[in-house]
Amino acid sequence: MSPPTAAEDAANLLWIEVEDVRSNPHHDQLGRFSSADGVRASLATAASVGEVDSVLRGELKSITGRDVDVNQAGSDLQIAREHAEGILRVAERFPDARLHRVATYGPGGSSQLHPPDTSQYALTGKGTSSSAIYFNTHYAGNADRYRQAMENDVNVGWHPKSGHSAVGTGAHEMVHVVANGRPKAESAARATAQTAAKQAGASTVKQHVGRSIGGYATTNKAELAAEAVSDVILRGKAASPLSHDIFDQFDRAQT
Numbered sequence: 001m002s003p004p005t006a007a008e009d010a011a012n013l014l015w016i017e018v019e020d021v022r023s024n025p026h027h028d029q030l031g032r033f034s035s036a037d038g039v040r041a042s043l044a045t046a047a048s049v050g051e052v053d054s055v056l057r058g059e060l061k062s063i064t065g066r067d068v069d070v071n072q073a074g075s076d077l078q079i080a081r082e083h084a085e086g087i088l089r090v091a092e093r094f095p096d097a098r099l100h101r102v103a104t105y106g107p108g109g110s111s112q113l114h115p116p117d118t119s120q121y122a123l124t125g126k127g128t129s130s131s132a133i134y135f136n137t138h139y140a141g142n143a144d145r146y147r148q149a150m151e152n153d154v155n156v157g158w159h160p161k162s163g164h165s166a167v168g169t170g171a172h173e174m175v176h177v178v179a180n181g182r183p184k185a186e187s188a189a190r191a192t193a194q195t196a197a198k199q200a201g202a203s204t205v206k207q208h209v210g211r212s213i214g215g216y217a218t219t220n221k222a223e224l225a226a227e228a229v230s231d232v233i234l235r236g237k238a239a240s241p242l243s244h245d246i247f248d249q250f251d252r253a254q255t
């Protein structure tokens with residue numbers, strides 16, 4: 001069965017990502033540049049965005065068994081590699097992820113999904129049977145701008161440390177895809193945070209989550225789960241104890 005078209009995605013999917021960039025109150029303070037995170041050899045040696053797309057398509061087919069439509073047109077080459085790496089790291093841990101598309105929107109992007117804007121790095125659209133990830137070329141197409149914004153997000157405590165590279169963005173979006181197939185997973189994440197905040201004697205759950213993970217994780221239960229689970233996958237033991245507790249409950253919430 002072929003995946004739905006991008007136009008069908010625009011009409012049918014429920015879009016999530018709550019103003020990832022604009023709602024960061026410190027977004028205009030520029031941080032220092034980060035170095036690129038490591039990507040697997042098959043992606044590092046891909047010489048064009050089209051080759052990165054082919055590698056990602058092949059790896060996703062072998063990991064998940066699914067045919068995924070991949071087109072990161074308008075993306076910087078290294079950023080495309082990093083987005084692909086993040087998606088694959090989560091797919092390897094959660095091969096039940098139901099993804100049908102990886103695309104781009106904005107100037108030079110592969111879809112007309114959304115009017116060009118600067119408010120999100122990416123969007124995940126959830127459908128009834130599968131999900132789609134769209135990266136914003138305002139960032140994906142301008143590596144310097146994107147890396148400055150991401151580094152700043154980490155420096156001000158908006159994202160955990162894995163959020164300093166595009167690997168983190170790809171992984172974060174892919175956790176939303178996994179959660180779409182696990183209806184109880186996000187509520188389990190929230191319940192875990194509530195219990196942990198009480199045990200820690202924090203005055204509010206928001207305060208505990210903000211200090212342990214980051215500001216974006218306090219937005220809602222979907223972002224809480226995406227931030228915690230992606231940070232554990234990318235940073236392992238360096239992720240916070242709360243993120244590990246959330247990961248364990250998310251992992252158990254199979255249905």
Ligand SMILES: [Zn+2]
Binds near residue numbers: 016018172173176222
């Ligand atoms: Zn998100």
